[in-house]
Amino acid sequence: xxxxxxxxxxxxxxxxxxxxxxxxxxxxxxxxxxxxxxxxxxxxxxxxxxxxxxxxxxxxxxxxxxxxxxxxxxxxxxxxxxxxxxxxxxxxxxxxxxxxxxxxxxxxxxxxxxxxxxxxxxxxxxxxxxxxxxxxxxxxxxxxxxxxxxxxxxxxxxxxxxxxxxxxxxxxxxxxxxxxxxxxxxxxxxxxxxxxxxxxxxxxxxxxxxxxxxxxxxxxxxxxxxxxxxxxxxxxxxxxxxxxxxxxxxxxxxxxxxxxxxxxxxxxxxxxxxxxxxxxxxx
Amino acid sequence: xxxxxxxxxxxxxxxxxxxxxxxxxxxxxxxxxxxxxxxxxxxxxxxxxxxxxxxxxxxxxxxxxxxxxxxxxxxxxxxxxxxxxxxxxxxxxxxxxxxxxxxxxxxxxxxxxxxxxxxxxxxxxxxxxxxxxxxxxxxxxxxxxxxxxxxxxxxxxxxxxxxxxxxxxxxxxxxxxxxxxxxxxxxxxxxxxxxxxxxxxxxxxxxxxxxxxxxxxxxxxxxxxxxxxxxxxxxxxxxxxxxxxxxxxxxxxxxxxxxxxxxxxxxxxxxxxxxxxxxxxxxxxxxxxxxxxxxxxxxxxxxxxxxxxxxxxxx
Numbered sequence: 001x002x003x004x005x006x007x008x009x010x011x012x013x014x015x016x017x018x019x020x021x022x023x024x025x026x027x028x029x030x031x032x033x034x035x036x037x038x039x040x041x042x043x044x045x046x047x048x049x050x051x052x053x054x055x056x057x058x059x060x061x062x063x064x065x066x067x068x069x070x071x072x073x074x075x076x077x078x079x080x081x082x083x084x085x086x087x088x089x090x091x092x093x094x095x096x097x098x099x100x101x102x103x104x105x106x107x108x109x110x111x112x113x114x115x116x117x118x119x120x121x122x123x124x125x126x127x128x129x130x131x132x133x134x135x136x137x138x139x140x141x142x143x144x145x146x147x148x149x150x151x152x153x154x155x156x157x158x159x160x161x162x163x164x165x166x167x168x169x170x171x172x173x174x175x176x177x178x179x180x181x182x183x184x185x186x187x188x189x190x191x192x193x194x195x196x197x198x199x200x201x202x203x204x205x206x207x208x209x210x211x212x213x214x215x216x217x218x219x220x221x222x223x224x225x226x227x228x229x230x231x232x233x234x235x236x237x238x239x240x241x242x243x244x245x246x247x248x249x250x251x252x253x254x255x256x257x258x259x260x261x262x263x264x265x266x267x268x269x270x271x272x273x274x275x276x277x278x279x280x281x282x283x
Numbered sequence: 284x285x286x287x288x289x290x291x292x293x294x295x296x297x298x299x300x301x302x303x304x305x306x307x308x309x310x311x312x313x314x315x316x317x318x319x320x321x322x323x324x325x326x327x328x329x330x331x332x333x334x335x336x337x338x339x340x341x342x343x344x345x346x347x348x349x350x351x352x353x354x355x356x357x358x359x360x361x362x363x364x365x366x367x368x369x370x371x372x373x374x375x376x377x378x379x380x381x382x383x384x385x386x387x388x389x390x391x392x393x394x395x396x397x398x399x400x401x402x403x404x405x406x407x408x409x410x411x412x413x414x415x416x417x418x419x420x421x422x423x424x425x426x427x428x429x430x431x432x433x434x435x436x437x438x439x440x441x442x443x444x445x446x447x448x449x450x451x452x453x454x455x456x457x458x459x460x461x462x463x464x465x466x467x468x469x470x471x472x473x474x475x476x477x478x479x480x481x482x483x484x485x486x487x488x489x490x491x492x493x494x495x496x497x498x499x500x501x502x503x504x505x506x507x508x509x510x511x512x513x514x515x516x517x518x519x520x521x522x523x524x525x526x527x528x529x530x531x532x533x534x535x536x537x538x539x540x541x542x543x544x545x546x547x548x549x550x551x552x553x554x555x556x557x558x559x560x561x562x563x564x565x566x567x568x569x570x571x572x573x574x575x576x577x578x579x580x581x582x583x584x585x586x587x588x589x590x591x592x593x594x595x596x597x598x
Contacts, residue, residue, distance in 0.1 A: 060355065108382060115349070115353060115378075125345075125349075126353065126378060129351045129354075131350075133355075134354060136311065136351075137354065137356075156346070159338075159342065160343050160346075160347075162338070163340070167335070
């Protein structure tokens with residue numbers, strides 16, 4: 001990618017982060033930490049990687065994305081809104097009684113959401129089913145799913161991975177946000193899921209480890225995914241990230257897994273993101 | 284009924300899938316290492332590229348079904364009732380029920396008649412679990428003919444469906460011209476003294492009971508109720524008005540199944556005394572299916588006894 005493209009993506013990621021703060025602040029609840037850590041990934045998927053059409057969200061030949069870590073809906077919604085699936089101004093209505101923006105992704109109410117998720121470990125199975133379905137139908141459709149590293153403790157994740165490898169789903173990309181934190185603390189202390197790379201390799205996947213904040217590394221990982229077509233193996237992208245990335249007081253704090261910023265915190269966070277935007281703009 | 288043809292409804296399931304498969308190109312079948320037992324192996328043999336074995340991983344299989352449905356296919360997710368409704372309950376609730384996906388769950392080996400495998404595999408709770416999921420259609424066929432027509436009707440409707448089939452061979456009493464409709468009960472005998480509403484393989488037992496009661500001078504309104512949800516309220520109320528007392532019969536815990544579904548309709552519209560014949564809130568055990576059904580009172584003799592007792596009680 002060239003410098004101007006990189007700059008555009010970085011600016012977009014800042015907007016995604018602002019949307020996350022706006023949504024969780026408006027909801028007075030929700031999950032900012034894991035939404036922020038995946039902001040670059042959401043941005044890249046919806047602005048660069050996926051073959052989608054915001055004007056036709058149900059287009060049957062589109063690529064699919066399943067947010068297996070469904071609690072990070074604010075990140076997904078923010079990217080979808082900025083990509084034009086629905087008005088950005090609706091983000092502030094997240095989780096409100098009369099809002100279509102449900103606390104966890106709902107495929108029947110939110111334009112652009114390909115699967116209803118929220119119960120951890122299940123999204124990856126539905127995505128594997130979509131990838132299998134695409135192969136069965138002979139369609140050139142790519143299916144992406146995003147999990148958290150805490151989610152890997154769910155046994156169903158490994159049932160799904162086994163299924164994906166068994167059925168040679170090389171159109172399937174499993175992305176894991178390794179921010180190292182979950183509700184009760186550090187993943188390595190709560191239930192150690194490491195070594196994640198060796199586990200997925202042993203299950204028969206092509207595994208790529210990247211810095212999840214780095215767009216060039218994300219691009220290279222997806223290039224590798226596309227080169228894996230024909231390898232008969234699913235691709236796994238393990239991205240090292242920082243939970244709460246971009247908002248200083250949230251960074252690497254388990255306490256910000258599922259807590260909304262209050263008014264003062266919101267103002268501070270938005271000011272920090274605005275400063276980050278200016279810095280990218282002027283670089 | 285020794286001279287009557289007997290077929291296990293799990294065989295009907297496999298045969299119906301194969302028959303449908305020839306014209307329905309969007310129909311795919313999933314199984315969890317039980318294709319020989321659930322009889323999806325019949326479909327697999329005819330359409331090997333449309334049968335996906337998911338291995339012994341029912342939760343994953345259930346959600347793979349949701350993913351396939353989201354791609355526009357019509358998956359029939361197949362395993363034993365214990366695992367389809369029990370183990371994968373939350374997958375069905377959150378990822379088939381909540382998004383209202385077009386997944387059909389074919390659950391075989393329902394109830395006590397699983398037999399020798401014992402309580403761990405004798406699911407008598409599946410109606411209760413599946414009924415509480417909003418938008419879920421719950422059905423249980425009474426014989427081979429109804430089972431095959433049910434599978435076709437499930438394929439033709441949009442939305443999630445749970446179907447329970449049996450392991451044991453049971454009498455076939457419908458003729459091929461029987462018209463099956465989802466949500467509709469079938470009147471097998473008109474009567475005025477007592478109504479018997481049965482589902483699944485209890486229907487042939489209820490037919491036998493009806494004959495015995497007739498010999499004793501009792502007029503029975505006999506109903507086959509293949510759809511547990513949405514239940515045929517109109518027919519239940521008709522039976523209540525005509526007979527004033529109802530016996531329900533199911534191979535399921537008396538908690539949460541057909542009996543309670545009937546009671547709910549009656550309690551809110553036309554209260555009449557009811558006797559629920561079913562598994563009395565207990566686990567099963569090993570034994571041949573026929574012996575077990577008798578031991579748990581899931582047989583014509585006990586239906587007769589309970590019907591007479593209800594008539595006596597309400598005199």
